Amino acid sequence: MSNYFYDMIPREELERMPYFPTVGEFVEWMEKTYADMPALSDLAHTITYQELGERIARRRAFIESLGLPKGSHIAIFDRNSQDAIELFLAITSAGYVAMNFPASLPEMAVVGSCMKFDIAAIFVREEFMPLTAKLQGVKVLPASSIAEEMAPVTIVDKEQPAAIFFTGGTTGTPKGAVLSHRAFMRGSYNAIFKPGKVIGVHRYIALLPLSHVFGVIAGMMGCFYTGNLMFTCEDMKATIGKLPVIKPTILVIVPGICDILAGLCKMYGPQFLGGNLRMIISGAANVPPRLVDIFTKFGVEFCFGYGLTETANLTSANADAVTHPTSIGKVYPGQEVRIVDGELQVKGDNVFSGYYKDPEKTAEAFTEDGWFRTGDLMRIDEDGFLYITGRIKNLIILSNGENVSPESLEEPFYADPCVRDAMVKEDTLNGNPVIAVEVLPFMPAFEGKPWEEVVSYVNALVDKINATLPSTHRILKVTVRTEDFKRTGSMKVARV
Numbered sequence: 313m314s315n316y317f318y319d320m321i322p323r324e325e326l327e328r329m330p331y332f333p334t335v336g337e338f339v340e341w342m343e344k345t346y347a348d349m350p351a352l353s354d355l356a357h358t359i360t361y362q363e364l365g366e367r368i369a370r371r372r373a374f375i376e377s378l379g380l381p382k383g384s385h386i387a388i389f390d391r392n393s394q395d396a397i398e399l400f401l402a403i404t405s406a407g408y409v410a411m412n413f414p415a416s417l418p419e420m421a422v423v424g425s426c427m428k429f430d431i432a433a434i435f436v437r438e439e440f441m442p443l444t445a446k447l448q449g450v451k452v453l454p455a456s457s458i459a460e461e462m463a464p465v466t467i468v469d470k471e472q473p474a475a476i477f478f479t480g481g482t483t484g485t486p487k488g489a490v491l492s493h494r495a496f497m498r499g500s501y502n503a504i505f506k507p508g509k510v511i512g513v514h515r516y517i518a519l520l521p522l523s524h525v526f527g528v529i530a531g532m533m534g535c536f537y538t539g540n541l542m543f544t545c546e547d548m549k550a551t552i553g554k555l556p557v558i559k560p561t562i563l564v565i566v567p568g569i570c571d572i573l574a575g576l577c578k579m580y581g582p583q584f585l586g587g588n589l590r591m592i593i594s595g596a597a598n599v600p601p602r603l604v605d606i607f608t609k610f611g612v613e614f615c616f617g618y619g620l621t622e623t624a625n626l627t628s629a630n631a632d633a634v635t636h637p638t639s640i641g642k643v644y645p646g647q648e649v650r651i652v653d654g655e656l657q658v659k660g661d662n663v664f665s666g667y668y669k670d671p672e673k674t675a676e677a678f679t680e681d682g683w684f685r686t687g688d689l690m691r692i693d694e695d696g697f698l699y700i701t702g703r704i705k706n707l708i709i710l711s712n713g714e715n716v717s718p719e720s721l722e723e724p725f726y727a728d729p730c731v732r733d734a735m736v737k738e739d740t741l742n743g744n745p746v747i748a749v750e751v752l753p754f755m756p757a758f759e760g761k762p763w764e765e766v767v768s769y770v771n772a773l774v775d776k777i778n779a780t781l782p783s784t785h786r787i788l789k790v791t792v793r794t795e796d797f798k799r800t801g802s803m804k805v806a807r808v
Contacts (some may be wrong), residue, residue: 329537336407336466342539343362344653345361353543370458382466383473395437396412403748412523422447473492474492474497476490476668480624489622495530495662499623499662501617502645518542519531533592543560558586561591567599574603582610595618604637614634615630622663623664638727647660650683663684730757749774753766
């Protein structure tokens with residue numbers, strides 16, 4: 313066992329939280345273990361874990377009444393509401409397969425997704441109902457649907473599918489990653505590991521979309537596994553404005569939201585965070601060291617890590633961001649990793665079953681001996697800390713045949729406190745292929761300065777970085793952006 317994680321929390325708390333291989337077993341345990349503790353709130357109403365468990369059981373009874381064969385795929389088309397949270401746990405604990413649709417999905421994408429992923433029924437938020445008008449052969453039901461009676465959990469094998477998550481939408485047609493109960497629950501168990509006491513001491517907010525694996529596992533499941541209180545979030549902007557009222561102790565967010573919060577703290581002071589914030593867990597994109605520095609000065613511990621939808625979100629985590637600000641941390645227990653030709657490969661309970669109805673892409677994702685190919689280039693230091701050095705599909709091939717990782721060239725830009733984001737790519741200059749960079753400045757660092765000074769700073773930074781690089785790797789074209797990059801749903805910079 314990795315002492316790095318098992319030593320994070322008190323032994324007596326760790327012993328209270330066993331690993332459950334299926335969602336049904338977990339839901340039953342959660343209700344009994346944390347019965348009278350507050351579980352879920354929309355600020356107006358708060359329910360306990362016992363009440364949450366009973367409502368999930370009533371949702372299960374309603375789902376059972378639909379007469380669908382066990383294993384059928386059931387979608388949820390909602391915002392981060394109490395309905396959505398209860399439905400997800402009800403569907404998966406009743407022996408069906410859950411799939412959260414993004415709230416931003418347009419009408420034809422809803423139709424296409426229902427067809428592609430064989431959706432038998434879809435629970436829909438009232439405001440989204442018009443977007444389902446063209447669905448055929450799919451039971452369309454209000455997200456508020458619930459029965460009066462309760463139904464027990466369904467016993468399933470841990471290898472049966474629990475949920476399907478969208479993945480890969482920024483590089484082509486979105487795929488559906490199938491997470492078995494075993495994989496989903498291993499990722500959820502990994503989410504308990506945070507420095508210090510974890511049971512019943514935190515106030516979470518469901519800020520990240522539940523259609524994203526990070527929001528479900530690190531956020532929702534991490535909260536419920538440790539008996540903490542989750543606040544729903546049906547409008548991110550409005551909810552962020554309520555931070556002084558909610559007074560969260562922990563935030564599970566992406567770096568883009570961290571940047572927004574840093575800006576609000578600059579305007580209103582760190583008390584805008586509510587006064588009780590102890591920890592930020594961030595991921596899904598590069599975390600600049602300047603964010604670690606900003607929030608550390610506010611007395612907020614910063615933790616981040618690495619994972620993919622295919623590895624149930626959590627592969628590694630770094631609880632030592634101050635001393636290792638560029639590392640994605642150490643590998644969670646319950647899995648093995650190896651580095652082959654620079655690529656991180658993973659095997660273990662947390663690895664997905666495959667892409668739904670896409671055997672070709674599934675085969676490509678695994679090596680002949682069964683290891684999942686992450687596609688990410690890594691190195692590991694003598695203390696076991698992992699570092700991303702690039703992504704295989706992003707490699708730039710130089711004229712001499714050498715491969716250059718754009719991420720490795722971006723790293724020194726992110727280390728600079730005056731840079732918000734940077735993207736290195738291949739481009740042309742005077743008709744010749746060159747390495748180029750687009751830089752989005754962190755404008756609060758240039759407050760009151762003319763734009764010319766911003767441009768001059770960025771160009772000087774490029775010169776400084778180039779001086780450390782071989783001549784073949786130097787950046788020869790620089791663009792200083794006045795507008796934000798196009799971003800993915802998780803607010804990563806989209807490489808287009």
